[in-house]
Amino acid sequence: MSKVLEITDFSKAYDSNKPAVEHISLSVEEGEIFGFIGHNGAGKSTTIKSVVGILPVRRDDIHICGMSLWEQKKECQKLMAYIPDNPDLYEYMTGIGFINFIADVYQVPTEERTARIEELADAFEIKSQLGDLISSYSHGMKQKIALMTAFVHKPKLLVLDEPFVGLDPKASAVLKQQMRALCSEGSAIFFSTHVLEVAEKLCDRIAMIDHGHIVVQGKVEELTRDKCLEDVFLEQLQIQKDTCKEEKDA
Numbered sequence: 001m002s003k004v005l006e007i008t009d010f011s012k013a014y015d016s017n018k019p020a021v022e023h024i025s026l027s028v029e030e031g032e033i034f035g036f037i038g039h040n041g042a043g044k045s046t047t048i049k050s051v052v053g054i055l056p057v058r059r060d061d062i063h064i065c066g067m068s069l070w071e072q073k074k075e076c077q078k079l080m081a082y083i084p085d086n087p088d089l090y091e092y093m094t095g096i097g098f099i100n101f102i103a104d105v106y107q108v109p110t111e112e113r114t115a116r117i118e119e120l121a122d123a124f125e126i127k128s129q130l131g132d133l134i135s136s137y138s139h140g141m142k143q144k145i146a147l148m149t150a151f152v153h154k155p156k157l158l159v160l161d162e163p164f165v166g167l168d169p170k171a172s173a174v175l176k177q178q179m180r181a182l183c184s185e186g187s188a189i190f191f192s193t194h195v196l197e198v199a200e201k202l203c204d205r206i207a208m209i210d211h212g213h214i215v216v217q218g219k220v221e222e223l224t225r226d227k228c229l230e231d232v233f234l235e236q237l238q239i240q241k242d243t244c245k246e247e248k249d250a
Helices: 044-051 073-078 095-105 110-123 139-151 169-184 196-202 229-249
Strands: 003-015 018-029 033-037 062-064 080-083 157-161 188-193 205-210 213-219
Touching: 003 044, 003 188, 018 044, 018 188, 018 205, 018 213, 033 044, 033 169, 033 196, 044 157, 044 188, 073 080, 080 139, 095 110, 095 139, 110 139, 110 169, 139 157, 139 169, 169 188, 169 196, 188 196, 196 229, 205 229, 213 229
Parallel strands: 033 188, 033 205, 080 157, 157 188
Antiparallel strands: 003 018, 003 062, 205 213
8 A cells, every 4th residue: 555644754843942843744544543652742743734734844854645745735735634623614615515615625526526525424413504604503513524625525635623622422323424434445544642442442553742752653453452542641641740750860
């Protein structure tokens, strides 16, 4: 399988004395769901915002389907969909109007988008509200609309930042189904989460980041062979804490 996302020796600092992310490397292949796990402030969102082109990168930091994000940013972004942890939607538009707007941006043919929108609206149980103004939606409804805009053009790489926050159990189950269905068609998903139970059940591979460094990376089935993912995560946090203490005392 080919690599859809490749991050190589990537670092990012907002303050020259304190890197937010330091020398991380990982890759996500076709058909793979990759979980990016870490506590708040660990470097997850910084990495994600760099992957989707919001934050600047260097020439060889990040590649999408073999293309350099630094050199071919527009071409890379055409292959991606990104949903942040708190998506901003055009609240003066209707739900269906906003979805069609995004579908226009990605040049999804009318016949294809109509079928996809109907399928997604049925799955997320939002069909009867699509004609309402987004300003009238609850947080969960807005998140469903945002997710529909991502799936409607079937991106090669779907990037999600804490996608399950704010979703009810039924919507969470639907999202998992849609994620797996998208990957079955050759796409890849890179998403951050702090819900370890979700990552353990849904992901093919994961990476754990702590204070800007990847501390564990691998296949979920191998990492959880004799323990749950939560135990792995807590063990790594303790290891990092002990290491920092030893360095400080040295």
